[in-house]
Amino acid sequence: MRNTPDVFATGRAFSEDEVKGKTVVVIDVLRASSTIVTALHNGARGVIAVEDMGDATRIAQNLDSSSYLLCGEQGGVKIEGFHLGNSPFEYEADVVKGRTLIFNSTNGTPTLVRCSGAKEVIIGSFLNAGAVVERLRETTREILIVCSGWKSRLSFEDMLCAGYLLHTFIGADLPDDAPDGAQLADALYKQYGGNLVASVERSNHGKRLAGLGFEADIPYCCTIDKSNVVPVLMDGLFV
Numbered sequence: 001m002r003n004t005p006d007v008f009a010t011g012r013a014f015s016e017d018e019v020k021g022k023t024v025v026v027i028d029v030l031r032a033s034s035t036i037v038t039a040l041h042n043g044a045r046g047v048i049a050v051e052d053m054g055d056a057t058r059i060a061q062n063l064d065s066s067s068y069l070l071c072g073e074q075g076g077v078k079i080e081g082f083h084l085g086n087s088p089f090e091y092e093a094d095v096v097k098g099r100t101l102i103f104n105s106t107n108g109t110p111t112l113v114r115c116s117g118a119k120e121v122i123i124g125s126f127l128n129a130g131a132v133v134e135r136l137r138e139t140t141r142e143i144l145i146v147c148s149g150w151k152s153r154l155s156f157e158d159m160l161c162a163g164y165l166l167h168t169f170i171g172a173d174l175p176d177d178a179p180d181g182a183q184l185a186d187a188l189y190k191q192y193g194g195n196l197v198a199s200v201e202r203s204n205h206g207k208r209l210a211g212l213g214f215e216a217d218i219p220y221c222c223t224i225d226k227s228n229v230v231p232v233l234m235d236g237l238f239v
C-alpha cells in the first residue's frame, strides 16, 4: 500500500533535495495556481514560472514579442510594464490563446521553481482538484503536496486545498501513520471544507486581496472542478 502524501506548509519548508524523484503538487490557491490553471484552460500555450522580475524580462528578450505575455504581481498588483497581473479574470481566451506566459508571483512561482527538480511537478488548485487526483492515481511514485504559503508562513487557503486533495485522493479517514502535515491539512478541511468561500474570505490573504479590490477572485478560486487541466512541467514549461 502506498504512503499517505506528506503536506509541506510553505514553499520554504523543505530542501530542494527532498523533492527529487517524487511527484509534487504545488498549490497557491490565492492566486498563482488558480490563475495558471485558468490561463491554460483558456488556451495559453504554456507557462514559464520564474522567481523574479529580472528572470522574466531576461527570458522575454529571447522570444518573439508577439508570442509571449509578461504576467504576475508584486504586492498583489500587476507589475509595472507587465501585460497582465495575477487575477484569473484577466486571463480570458481572447487574451491568452496561443501565448506563452512568463509568470512571476510573490510565493507561487518561486515555489514552483524550488520544486522543479522533482520527477514530476503538477499545479493544483480547487479549480482542477478532481483532475489532479486522477493524475495522482496514475503514479506509483511518492507524492508530496507543497503549499506555497505566504513569505515562509502558512496560508490557510493552501492548507485547506491540500486537505481537500487528500480527502478526494484517500477518502474520509487518513491511515494512523499519516504524516503530521497530512493530518493537519485533513483536519482543517474537515473543520472548514463545508464553507469554503466564507472561510477563505476570513483568511489573511483573503482579506488582503479584498482590500486591493480583488474580492471576486476568492469565490472563483474556491470553485471546485471547474477545469480538467492539469498543468505539468515539461522542459521548463507548464503545459
Ligand code: 3SL
Pocket (backbone or CB within 6 Å): 028, 030, 031, 032, 033, 073, 075, 076, 077, 086, 105, 106, 107, 108, 109, 148, 209
Ligand atoms: O503569492 C503569490 O504567488 C500570489 O499568488 C499572491 S497574490 O494573490 O497575487 O497577491
